[in-house]
Amino acid sequence: xxxxxxxxxxxxxxxxxxxxxxxxxxxxxxxxxxxxxxxxxxxxxxxxxxxxxxxxxxxxxxxxxxxxxxxxxxxxxxxxxxxxxxxxxxxxxxxxxxxxxxxxxxxxxxxx
Amino acid sequence: xxxxxxxxxxxxxxxxxxxxxxxxxxxxxxxxxxxxxxxxxxxxxxxxxxxxxxxxxxxxxxxxxxxxxxxxxxxxxxxxxxxxxxxxxxxxxxxxxxxxxxxxxxxxxxxxx
Numbered sequence: 001x002x003x004x005x006x007x008x009x010x011x012x013x014x015x016x017x018x019x020x021x022x023x024x025x026x027x028x029x030x031x032x033x034x035x036x037x038x039x040x041x042x043x044x045x046x047x048x049x050x051x052x053x054x055x056x057x058x059x060x061x062x063x064x065x066x067x068x069x070x071x072x073x074x075x076x077x078x079x080x081x082x083x084x085x086x087x088x089x090x091x092x093x094x095x096x097x098x099x100x101x102x103x104x105x106x107x108x109x110x111x112x
Numbered sequence: 113x114x115x116x117x118x119x120x121x122x123x124x125x126x127x128x129x130x131x132x133x134x135x136x137x138x139x140x141x142x143x144x145x146x147x148x149x150x151x152x153x154x155x156x157x158x159x160x161x162x163x164x165x166x167x168x169x170x171x172x173x174x175x176x177x178x179x180x181x182x183x184x185x186x187x188x189x190x191x192x193x194x195x196x197x198x199x200x201x202x203x204x205x206x207x208x209x210x211x212x213x214x215x216x217x218x219x220x221x222x223x224x225x
Contacts, residue, residue, distance in 0.1 A: 034213070043202060043216040044155065087153055099145075099157040099168050100214060107153075 002027040004092050006103025013080050015112045023090035023103050024072040030092040033066060033073045034100070038087045047088075048075070080110045115139050116217040118203050124223045125193055133188045133220045135203030143167075144186040145204040145214065146178060155202070161186055162209050193224045 003026040013019050025033075034049035050057045050064045050073065057064050061080075066073040077084055087107050093100040116137045125131055137144065146158040159178045160168035166178070175191045186203060203217040 032212075038153075043218050045216070046213045049213070089155060099160060099170065101157070102155040105153045105155075 002030060002092055002094075002101040004090060004101050004103040006090050006106060008106060009104065010107045010109070012109045012111065015080060015082060015110055017080055019075075019077045019080050019084070019108055019110075021075045021088055021090070021106045021108070022072060023074070023092075024070075025092040025101075026071070027092070027094065028068075028071065029094045031094045032092065032100075033064070034091050035062075035064060035075050036089045036091065036102075038089065038105075040086070044089060077108075080108075082110050082112050084108060085110045116203060116205055116215050118201075118217040118220050120220060121218060122221050122223075124225065126225055127193055127195060129193050130189070130191045131193060131222070132190070133201055133203075133222075135186045135188070135217055137184055137203075137205040137215070137217075139205055139207075139215060141205040141207050141215075142183060143206045143209045143212075144180065144183075145206075146186065146188050147202040147204060147216075149200040149202060149219070151199070159186075159188075160209070167209065190222075193222075195224050198222055198224045 006023045031052035036044040037047045038044040061078045063076040087105045090103040091100045143162045145160045161180045164180045177189045180186045200219045202219045204214040206212040206214045
């Protein structure tokens with residue numbers, strides 16, 4: 001089955017810096033890669049996703065890149081703000097009836 | 113205008129008891145899920161239902177039994193609760209299975225004493 005590895009497990013940056021979180025997946029059939037943000041005590045919420053027919057996707061300060069050959073994808077947050085502090089999860093799945101498999105999460109702390 | 117709701121929000125109970133968590137979505141989605149988030153924040157799929165039919169059962173002890181009376185509801189019943197069942201349980205729903213945005217409920221924090 002699919003296995004998703006996520007690094008780093010914790011990340012501390014200064015406000016205004018960029019943050020990068022990386023994930024690798026094992027199943028070459030995976031074709032959907034969402035990123036979820038979970039604030040303390042809250043539910044996970046989708047922030048951006050990418051499908052395998054696209055190499056990069058951007059939404060304001062957030063971007064995701066996908067390298068299908070290497071089976072890895074990354075989340076990039078530019079101009080970080082204290083409200084970006086949260087746990088970020090990557091995930092992977094494909095349409096053949098498998099579940100969305102999550103990475104173990106990255107705790108991002110943005111200090112002002 | 114709550115999209116995915118769960119009750120109760122907190123559940124504290126003794127080992128050996130049986131308890132249920134309810135989930136409802138008003139988004140008209142076909143697929144619903146149960147996830148377990150342990151103390152290390154790891155999110156793991158437990159079950160998935162599509163149009164009231166069980167699609168995924170991920171090596172979950174048979175003490176856990178999901179029930180979907182209709183497309184909008186997916187309840188989780190747990191028998192003979194154990195200490196290791198303590199976690200936050202999230203319900204979620206999506207328009208299609210797996211490759212679509214999943215909308216999570218607020219979570220139910222279960223504490224087994």
